[in-house]
Amino acid sequence: MARVLVVGGTGLAGRAIVAEAVGRGHDVVVASRRVPDDDNPSYVPGAVYTTADLVTADGLEEAVDGMDVLIDASNGAGREAGHTFTIGSQNLLHTAARFGVGHAVLLSIVNVDRSGYSYYRAKAAQERTYHDSPIETRIVRTTQFHDFIASLFAAGARAGIIPAFSKVRFQTIAVSDVATILVDAAEGNGPSNSTRAVGGPRIQSSRALAEAWKQATGSRAVIAGIRQPGALGAAWRAGDNLAPDQAIDGLDFERWLSSTV
Numbered sequence: 609m610a611r612v613l614v615v616g617g618t619g620l621a622g623r624a625i626v627a628e629a630v631g632r633g634h635d636v637v638v639a640s641r642r643v644p645d646d647d648n649p650s651y652v653p654g655a656v657y658t659t660a661d662l663v664t665a666d667g668l669e670e671a672v673d674g675m676d677v678l679i680d681a682s683n684g685a686g687r688e689a690g691h692t693f694t695i696g697s698q699n700l701l702h703t704a705a706r707f708g709v710g711h712a713v714l715l716s717i718v719n720v721d722r723s724g725y726s727y728y729r730a731k732a733a734q735e736r737t738y739h740d741s742p743i744e745t746r747i748v749r750t751t752q753f754h755d756f757i758a759s760l761f762a763a764g765a766r767a768g769i770i771p772a773f774s775k776v777r778f779q780t781i782a783v784s785d786v787a788t789i790l791v792d793a794a795e796g797n798g799p800s801n802s803t804r805a806v807g808g809p810r811i812q813s814s815r816a817l818a819e820a821w822k823q824a825t826g827s828r829a830v831i832a833g834i835r836q837p838g839a840l841g842a843a844w845r846a847g848d849n850l851a852p853d854q855a856i857d858g859l860d861f862e863r864w865l866s867s868t869v
């Protein structure tokens with residue numbers, strides 16, 4: 609049993625990681641800027657919640673104090689992402705080193721260093737901070753979450769169109785499977801100071817995923833081919849969002865839909 613800090617543990621992936629770590633009997637502390645009430649879906653019984661801000665470093669010392677290992681599942685949007693992933697990661701790792709935390713695990717994205725997309729550039733900078741860290745690190749890069757692709761379909765459907773991104777395939781993965789792999793890494797699974805890529809169980813066209821989502825949700829929106837613009841679209845069309853040799857035997861999109869929708 610270890611004392612595990614999950615930074616960003618109230619988020620989508622973070623909640624699953626917290627549930628997995630608590631389920632394995634670890635002592636889990638969750639750090640984020642806002643602490644959920646115990647009737648909030650983000651709240652995992654058995655975990656202890658504390659407020660900390662990666663960017664200002666407020667509450668970070670209290671959060672890392674006494675921890676054996678940390679898992680970083682933090683996130684940000686727009687300009688905030690840049691600060692969270694660069695200044696925030698530096699604050700976190702240096703504070704962790706000062707307080708004797710032995711090991712840090714980062715949740716990242718496959719081939720994130722190959723794209724000029726601004727969010728990916730910030731994530732790649734975050735990875736470099738982990739590479740240069742004074743403490744032992746493991747970086748786990750995953751493909752897109754089922755939830756992420758479903759949220760793109762849902763957002764489009766609200767405007768009447770479910771986007772089938774042309775010439776794009778995805779290898780989506782369940783956050784529950786991501787959580788299993790992240791907690792394995794926190795327990796020391798795999799080589800230290802390493803980067804590991806993990807992909808979902810199947811590679812499917814964006815249109816096939818859109819059709820599965822439409823059928824599962826009963827949406828009346830129309831599936832339409834859309835060219836994703838910019839550096840993100842280029843990365844997707846180049847297949848840089850895939851990890852074909854690292855597919856796991858996990859929950860696929862259709863089974864995830866039937867358990868979620």
Ligand SMILES: NC(=O)c1ccc[n+]([C@@H]2O[C@H](COP(=O)([O-])OP(=O)(O)OC[C@H]3O[C@@H](n4cnc5c(N)ncnc54)[C@H](OP(=O)(O)O)[C@@H]3O)[C@@H](O)[C@H]2O)c1
Nearest residue numbers: 616618619620621640641642661662682683716752753756
């Ligand atoms: N979406 C995908 O398909 C995908 C695929 C592979 C990897 N990833 C990576 O997975 C990670 C988690 O993504 P997610 O979608 O689960 O994130 P999310 O749902 O947006 O959750 C973000 C978490 O970070 C916390 N946070 C944000 N800013 C913070 C700060 N300054 N200090 C402390 N905590 C902060 C948030 O809580 P507060 O706001 O209360 O602070 C929340 O707990 C990201 O790094 C993302 O790049 C995502």
